[in-house]
Amino acid sequence: MIARFATASPVTALDLPLPDPDALAHTARLSRLIHEQIAAAGGAIAFSRFMELALYAPGLGYYSAGASKFGGEGDFVTAPELGPIFAACTAQALAPALQQIGPQARLLELGGGTGAFAEVALKRMLELDALPDRYAILEPSAQLRERQRERLMQRLAPPLFELVEWLDGPFGDEWEGVVFANEVIDALPTPRFGIRDGEVYEEHVTSDGERFARELRPADSFLANAVGHIERGLERRFADGYRSEVLPQLPYWIQAVSGGLRRGALLFADYGYARGEFYAPERDDGTLRAYYRHRVHGEPLLWPGLQDITASVDFTALAEAGVAAGFDLAGYCSQASFLLGNGLDGVLKRIESIADPVEKQRRLNEVKKLTLPSEMGERFQVMGLQKDVELGVAFMVGDLSHRL
Helix, strand or coil, X not given: CCCCECCCCCCCHHHCCCCCHHHHHHHHHHHHHHHHHHHHCCCEEEHHHHHHHHHHCCCCCCCCCCCCCECCCCCEECHHHHCCHHHHHHHHHHHHHHHHHCCCCEEEEECCCCCHHHHHHHHHHHHCCCCCCEEEEECCCHHHHHHXXXXXXXXXXXXXXXXXXXXXXXXXXXXXXXXXEECXXXXXXXXXXXXXXXXXXXXXXXXXXXXXXXXXXXXXXXXXXXXXXXXXXXXXXXCCCCEEECCCCHHHXXXXXXXXXXXXXXXXXXXXXXXXXXXXXXXXXXCCEEEECCEXXXXXXXXXXXXXXXXXXXXXXXXXXXXXXXXXXXXXXXXXXXXXXXXXXHHHHHHHCCCCHHHHHHHHHHHHHHHCCCCCCCCEEEEEEEECCCCHHHHCCCCCHHHC
């Protein structure tokens, strides 16, 4: 459930390095499963179902199997994997909400990656006297759970490690605290829609038994109504031929992950846009893309199970879903503004005092990756939602809520 930051320019599938024989055998097994499901469904499945199988099919999907996904040997780099700065600043942003709640506060992280975020965040929260009573990680991948456990056991002092637990689902009881997700929503299986003769169609995946293809079929009322809602918000109709993504299930997902949260905050970091930018007329094929070995390309049907599939986040939809679930919007800004407003100045001062020139340059490079507009600084956004706590101070720099 982790999204990604490719370190190379977009490429075509023909430019991609060929998988090794074991990887090809793995994708062949998953492809057979998907071909069988398409046949059982009468010749086509919704693209969102294909994406779900490609990413999460038990034992075979991209996030369910054991292949490396992060860092130089993987397919992408996330902000926490670059170094400690992102997690330290985020912990500082969350600390006031945790302190307001008090000793019963919990923190639920959705998708823990390698455990890098949890490691730094817990250490920083200890410094800020804002430790939660429980730090839970909701991680669907057994392989990633084990990797997180090993890392945190080795790098956290026992009293901190004892706060950490792994869950199969959101908290089932009433609770108070914070939900945090770094680049998760973009990995939710997304429906794709297309407009033909003024009508809404849904993108499906078909099969000839050997190859997959995409085609449009009439949309059901659930998807058609979701597209209509977007058009009303934009005050314009989509042109014929326009294709993009929409997550009509997002309100239900927000309600599910927040569970019985009666007081607290939700904080989401991801790449995306406010609705007017997401559905700009010139973005007429949406934001869908795939990541493979630090290369981004536009062929999501290629090599199921070996590549990540992702789409940008409509942050207006996220705000609507949060408000519908009983939260207030705390703020919305670029990742660069968020870090600047939550301790990055202090980080820069500490970097200046580093004696080792190699380590100093490494940290400066990390800051550049996180904040420069040409890197992650503007393409990644952060949104906070709150219920009976005050998280808004985290968005005092560069708030963009007016764009929503």
